Amino acid sequence: DFAHREILRETEWDCQITEAFREGAEKPFKSLFLKAMNLSNYLICLEKSAKKRTTHPCCFGNCISNKLSYNPLMSKIPSILQPALSKQEINLLPIKKYAGVVKMVASDEQLRAVLPELSAERVLGFDIEVRPTFKSGDHFPPALVQMAGRKKVFLVQLKKLHSLHLLAGLFANPKIIKAGVAVTGDIQKLHEVMPFTPAGFVELAKMAAKAGIKAMGVRTLAAQLLGLRISKGAQCSNWERSELTPAQITYAATDAWVCRELFLFLEKTAARVTK
Numbered sequence: 396d397f398a399h400r401e402i403l404r405e406t407e408w409d410c411q412i413t414e415a416f417r418e419g420a421e422k423p424f425k426s427l428f429l430k431a432m433n434l435s436n437y438l439i440c441l442e443k444s445a446k447k448r449t450t451h452p453c454c455f456g457n458c459i460s461n462k463l464s465y466n467p468l469m470s471k472i473p474s475i476l477q478p479a480l481s482k483q484e485i486n487l488l489p490i491k492k493y494a495g496v497v498k499m500v501a502s503d504e505q506l507r508a509v510l511p512e513l514s515a516e517r518v519l520g521f522d523i524e525v526r527p528t529f530k531s532g533d534h535f536p537p538a539l540v541q542m543a544g545r546k547k548v549f550l551v552q553l554k555k556l557h558s559l560h561l562l563a564g565l566f567a568n569p570k571i572i573k574a575g576v577a578v579t580g581d582i583q584k585l586h587e588v589m590p591f592t593p594a595g596f597v598e599l600a601k602m603a604a605k606a607g608i609k610a611m612g613v614r615t616l617a618a619q620l621l622g623l624r625i626s627k628g629a630q631c632s633n634w635e636r637s638e639l640t641p642a643q644i645t646y647a648a649t650d651a652w653v654c655r656e657l658f659l660f661l662e663k664t665a666a667r668v669t670k
Contacts, residue, residue, distance in 0.1 A: 496547035520655030541651035563591035574658035
């Protein structure tokens with residue numbers, strides 16, 4: 396019976412939400428996401444889980460959830476009904492990597508050259524990387540700053556810059572949104588190498604919390620809101636290398652790019668709610 400695999404019509408969608416409220420049903424409410432899912436990916440996950448699950452996939456209760464596409468119909472789902480995806484469900488999602496232009500900034504001259512592009516952006520996806528510590532007492536300053544714009548991602552190698560005042564000015568500019576996760580800790584780390592008064596920084600976890608989404612890290616937010624999985628394989632690599640590896644560049648660029656996409660998604664979601 397293929398009928399249960401079809402996306403619910405909008406009227407049926409509203410009825411199911413209303414019925415759920417009447418019955419007082421509780422989490423996971425995962426079937427409410429079916430209309431926002433990518434059908435092909437949903438069917439793949441359905442087949443993978445068929446041996447483990449016996450509940451009808453269109454029933455409330457023990458249902459599988461998969462890709463949450465950027466879809467205006469997400470506005471129909473009350474924020475309190477948005478369940479967190481499990482690790483198993485996240486691992487079923489497709490891995491996504493940034494495939495656009497990456498600009499390495501490894502000198503004062505290169506930073507000066509790209510500053511007009513950075514300053515022209517309304518929103519920058521933001522993150523930093525620090526060399527990991529493996530021994531007690533080790534401490535390293537931030538090594539890399541990642542900023543994602545509309546058309547490219549900028550990776551700034553801090554150790555190769557002699558002057559950081561241009562970068563500090565960007566971080567103090569309230570007109571440019573710098574959106575990331577755990578930005579308070581990132582700002583504290585950046586203060587180790589440059590003084591600036593932070594302005595324009597946005598914490599994505601707080602934005603998500605206001606929408607009723609219980610997810611903290613970039614990986615879980617990307618899975619929950621964008622329906623994609625990002626690899627963290629290069630996270631514990633040496634970010635103070637003179638020349639970053641292709642894997643490091645892809646990882647760093649992807650993190651910043653995803654942060655920008657998350658901000659835009661949450662911004663649009665909030666705009667729909669206020670209408």
